[in-house]
Amino acid sequence: MSSAEINKNEVDIVIGALNADLTSFLTSWRPFFTGFHLIVVKDPELKEELSIPEGFDLDVYSKTDMDKIVGASNSTMFSGYSCRYFGYLISKKKYIVSIDDDCVPAKDLKGFLVDAVSQHVTNLENPATPLFFNTLYDPYCEGADFVRGYPFSLRSGVPCAASCGLWLNLADLDAPTQALKTEQRNTSYVDAVMTVPAKAMLPISGINIAFNRELVGPAMVPALRLAGEGKVRWETLEDVWGGMCLKHISDHLGYGVKTGLPYVWRNERGDAVESLRKKWEGMKLMEKSVPFFESLKLPETALKVEDCVLELAKAVKEQLGSDDPAFTQAADAMVKWIQLWNSVNSSS
């Protein structure tokens, strides 16, 4: 699907501004952001004014707007990398595409710049196939199909809830891994989109992601905040936690999550060794999260996304609350998020 076929009115591009100067970021994305509406959300803890080049159709939201719309006490939910969730909350569009502000367009195998926005929307518009693995990956793309042995009843697929893209150069590795392999950069361009099978868990990265807001918006929860959460991805886990929730809810409701293309090029930023100095509690929290999600069964009566989130929050509090206060806070944040979602979106 080329960018000409996408209905740009159905998409909001949400950018969380953790850096004040968005000039080179937006300039590099201009060919692919043109024609789309952008929501730029400023990290409430960022003091400087944003620098934004001309020529974009965008709205900027800062702490003042957050205070007005959700109340000052709730603005803390949107600090740091979580600021983008405020954009998800107030958007009115069907699809959201979100890219970290330290990423620029990547080049594909032929040397052409990758239109990540188009690829994400194409992924979202085409069905997902979580119930049976297709060995030729995306069966709906040009030049491919379902292979021999793929049940015909499963070939219409299910709605795609999210499209998780990847990263060249600085991949989304954790601090210990990147610190150990300081020179390692991702140069492997894997030319495929695939559906992550139902029941399989994965670590979803917020660096380059898109989702169907109409379908699963409330499930994109800004909930798990590390005690020492910082302004580099190595010091966060909010997207990974949110992703585990999203995948579980998608599996429950019969939606699919795709991974693979598009790639973005992630610029050098931060120091993994430096991040490693902080006590890395994310590791412990993930270890506890895995058996929890593995055995979790949402009640069959939870048919709406909002209800699924609330059931999930309840289970988190009951089963993980005593393990670490971060989980109790996450559960509370999930409940609060749904309240905000309902109040902000009911008035529209």
Next chain:
Amino acid sequence: MVEPASTVGIPVNATPLLKDELDIVIPTIRNLDFLEMWRPFLQPYHLIIVQDGDPSKKIDVPEGFDYELYNRNDINRILGPKASCISFKDSACRCFGYMVSKKKYIFTIDDDCFVAKDPSGKAVNALEQHIKNLLCPSTPFFFNTLYDPYREGADFVRGYPFSLREGASTAVSHGLWLNIPDYDAPTQLVKPKERNTRYVDAVMTIPKGTLFPMCGMNLAFDRELIGPAMYFGLMGDGQPIGRYDDMWAGWCIKVICDHLGLGVKTGLPYIYHSKASNPFVNLKKEYKGIFWQEDIIPFFQNVKLSKEAVTVQQCYIELSKMVKEKLSAIDPYFDKLADAMVTWIEAWDELNPSTKA
């Protein structure tokens, strides 16, 4: 358009990994000319050729290859009455080769599969890649978005639980095909000209709990870990179905691997699939399978093997009982298949006494 690689001038591999621990099993009814092209990569290894069809026909093996060959008469002689479980007039007969092998690893390839080129134009040593896949752990318990984390240049991504980073043993390596894709007959009829030209440069583990269509054209496995479950079923002559041999094996091995905590990989290596089989012939063979798989898939998705089933043979026998119980209602064929599954295990244990359950 995609072309096969030329291997002219490539010297025979001087450091063939697992040379004495791997057998290459090739089913054939025509000739083995294709081996000429594979010489640099396959000559150091021992071949087990399973000749299907007319046993009086002489199969020419290119010079320099070390091989043993079995035709139908040999199969009957070696297995006696148990030979009934080995298909006739179908490449499913290849599983006899797995049974009779004494090696730890098997690589099986079809005789219309040539050497592929990678995007840089280099000839792909498919066997070497399969061996790497098998010797390296799998990650079935949590999906890694950068695919194979053990590959040079890759790793586990942020958020991947550390306790799962050692992975699981790899039982199966499922390779892919450029040029003629492995489509079923209806798809072949609708898209006769479609060719797979997309080289996806990744190996990945198929998550636990997920089934997949396993193609036997370009496949390798650890015989010690999963061999007894690689039965390719009753196909071909006298059977109501064909072209579901590898599919059947794939569903069986996947539920057993999931139960035993073993991994199954898919992706690289690619081979170049040169010959498209006749879609009308294929349709006749597959016809029943297309309907039956609608019931077979939910069956496999719901299979729960008991805690007491700790060896592959035990798992497989349990599975055969469930097949008899649950699938016979679809067609009496499954009753026969369930019996054949048991016969296969008996034959396997007879020929492989040290690995008996």
